[in-house]
Amino acid sequence: MTGTEHYTREVVRRLPEVAPDLDWRFYAARPAPGLGVDLTILPFSRLWSQARLPVELATRRPDLFLDLAHVVPAVCPAPPMKVFPDPAFERFPGAYRPAELAYPRWPSRPAARGCQTLIPVPRATPPAPPPPPGLPPPRVPRVPTGAGEPS
Numbered sequence: 001m002t003g004t005e006h007y008t009r010e011v012v013r014r015l016p017e018v019a020p021d022l023d024w025r026f027y028a029a030r031p032a033p034g035l036g037v038d039l040t041i042l043p044f045s046r047l048w049s050q051a052r053l054p055v056e057l058a059t060r061r062p063d064l065f066l067d068l069a070h071v072v073p074a075v076c077p078a079p080p081m082k083v084f085p086d087p088a089f090e091r092f093p094g095a096y097r098p099a100e101l102a103y104p105r106w107p108s109r110p111a112a113r114g115c116q117t118l119i120p121v122p123r124a125t126p127p128a129p130p131p132p133p134g135l136p137p138p139r140v141p142r143v144p145t146g147a148g149e150p151s
Contacts, residue, residue, distance in 0.1 A: 005069065027039070080114060
């Protein structure tokens, strides 16, 4: 399991506990045993977040789309909020082949411009992370780590 996957599992597991008054709907392309939340499985083989997920969001119309791990759909029918658990592709672009770098950048940059808030994870980003290209700094707040280690 990657660090981003671990981070996402921990946040997803905790969201219903910290905001039980909200109706949480979690989507995945395949089952995630041991996650501890109900998932809406939307099977799709490639480009799930760009092809299958937007269709579901257009149909169900959530009040907010919170993206924790992958990429915000380039066309997102719900207001998006993006969490960057590991923006390494922006900080170290030379470490990636062109195709590996193109995929997170292609949909993320235009979709991020539509996000009201972008949240960098404090432990994964430098003290003053630069905003993604084309975004003003006020839309990239510092969110302190508020929860302790998993129990």
